[in-house]
Amino acid sequence: MGKGLVYLIGAGPGDPGLLTVKAREVLETADVLIYDYLANADFLNYAKAGAEVIYVGKKGGDHTLPQDKINELIVAKAGEGKIIARLKGGDPYVFGRGGEEAEELVEAGIDFEVIPGITAGVAAPAYAGIPVTHRDFTTSVCFITGHEDPTKEKTGHNWEVYAKSTSTLVFYMGVKNLPMIAENLISNGRDPETPVALVRWGTRCNQESFVSTLENVAEEAENRKFKAPSIIVVGGVCSLHDKLGWFEKRPLLNKGVVVTRAREQASGLVSTLGRLGACVYEFPTISITPLEDYSAVRKEIKALSGWDWLIFTSVNGVKHFFNQLDETGLDARAFAGLEIAAIGPATADALVAKGIKPDFVPEKYVAEGVVSGLLERGIKGKKVLIPRAKVAREVLPEELRKAGADVTVLPVYETGLADNDPGPVADALKAGKIHYLTFTSSSTVENFFNLIEPETFHKYKDAVKIACIGPVTTRTLEKFGFEPDIQPDDYTIPALVDVLVQEAAE
Incomplete structure (x- = not known):
């Protein structure tokens, strides 16, 4: 077996945005990731599936592994012919003992490269x-x-x-x-x-x-x-x-905010909160997966000309529908003659990114507002297709049917309870590090309390403010015995962030 290659990587001082492009590229391809206490744990998300991740942190004299054992570990893993990403806080050659590790590699005859990092000094x-x-x-x-x-x-x-x-x-x-x-x-x-x-x-x-x-x-x-x-x-x-x-001076500095959205949907909210200074705890409660069989979806895509309205209720609906549009060999021209609605600005943006400008985006993103706006546009008697999750609230299709529309729900993806360890969030709650808990849908509420018992959360409720995106989510929260402290007038992610900032300033 040939000897591997070791990258001595500077992780920077902690802000994830200060990791270098080259460092990220190596983290995404390495077989083994060995990291220190001061290297931001968020960087572990860049590791490829199946990569071995080893913590060797050294914290104020409390060493998980002493330096000589770390050296031995790096040499041993490289000796297995693997690509090693040795992730160190700051810069590996500025008080990072990277020079010592490099000397060990030279003595062992193992190739290495150094990727400098931004030093904390x-x-x-x-x-x-x-x-x-x-x-x-x-x-x-x-x-x-x-x-x-x-x-x-x-x-x-x-x-x-x-x-x-x-x-x-x-x-x-x-x-x-x-x-x-x-x-x-x-x-x-x-x-x-x-x-x-x-x-x-x-x-x-x-x-x-x-x-x-x-x-x-x-x-x-x-x-x-x-x-x-x-x-x-x-x-x-x-x-x-x-x-x-x-x-x-950032308005949410040192404010712990839990984001419960599915990981596929959370990036925009997480990055916005991060820019505002928040300590974001990603705790996705919903998993989003493709369907096992898309034959029904492809059949409807080939027959789009038979529909009058196409209503997208989420970014995920847009994503998975367009994935199948591409698999079918079609493009945006397949929507010729249809009127298209997007529930919410994020969904509308996702459609625009696909070359489709929605004909209708309601001012209020609840079923009543959607139906009212569509009635004004002559939805009665029209054939309506709604690509959405396999299991979702039936309020919108039911209200449209009551209004006289011929409605078909087309599942294009599935949602479920995320396989998530509640430990880190539970520990943060116990330590008083959580200030806000955000819910952006009824499903996030239900799944959160499946992962963390309401009785457990109740112990910390006085120190944590709950933010719900709108009245539907609020009604679901109330079923679990809690009232929201924050709810924006506009039921959107940007509005939710705005009220968090306003509340933090008070």
Whole structure:
């Protein structure tokens, strides 16, 4: 068996958007993914199906595996002829011990490549409004470990040089030693009034920071209960923190939000909440799967000319219907002569992306509003086809039939209870990290309480606000004994996000 290839990958400081394109490409193809405590667990979603994922995290001296055992593990897996993605927080060669791992690989005769990552010493201050260099303050920066190798007989620090330097000083892993760092700098001549900043969990949704002085920073950090992982920045550039700070102004910063939508539908909501600073807990309660047999769907697609109206109720309905349209060898020209309705702006956007501009998008996305609008457009006596989930609420087709339409429901996909581990969300609830629970359909409510018992959630209800997208979802929630705290006037995802932001500001 040939020897494998190891990629030493910098995962960046934590913001998923700061992972490099090259790093993601390797994660998507690697056979084995070995990752650290500071590497964002979201990156595991990029791993290919069947990849072996191994956690070797090191957290403040608490090592899942000591470094020598990590080295042995990497060598052993590569020796099996596998492609290894060794994912390390920040940059592998900046206080990441990547150099040591590379030396082990060289000695073992194993090929490797290094994919640099954005180091926390630059990124965390930047997200806190602190440029590590600025021509009004300094033209150089010095990166320093705040936690030296305890086996070294002699320190590698020259405190006199640090103290007299005009460089910005950036200390990694130094919170425990902050009193010693401050004392050494002051005793060697650094002005006690020098601005000092601490940035904890830099670039992540739970980032926090503050600025003090060299003389007072250790005491203030203790009072604020600042712990690792934190970056310490010493120098005049810290005075720009309040002026240039941008990340911590995000309206949902450090707000835990549970998203219960199916994974296929959740990406837009998750990314929007993330941009607003929220700590998003993806907890898809619905699984979406194709039908086993699409013969009935293809039959109706070939006979589209026999219908008057085509009503799409979801993005998934559009996706799976158009998949079969393509399989049948047809395209958007097959819709000639039909009138098409889209329930909701997201569904309308999905149709536009397929080259179809809907003839009707109701102002209110409930059955009554849809039927009223369609009646105005002469739906009575018309043949109506509704591509949708195999099992769904019957309100819309029933109301259309009452209005005199000839309605056929065409299943194009199936939904079910997601196979999801409720543990992480339950743990976050217990730890007080969840602030909002969002429901975007009746199914998400029903499935959520199938995965987490209502009695279990009730214990945390006073600390968690429930957001429902509309009255139908609210009525389902009430069946489980809960009332929503938030419901937008417009029953859309953007409106739901808007009211979350408004509520968080109060």
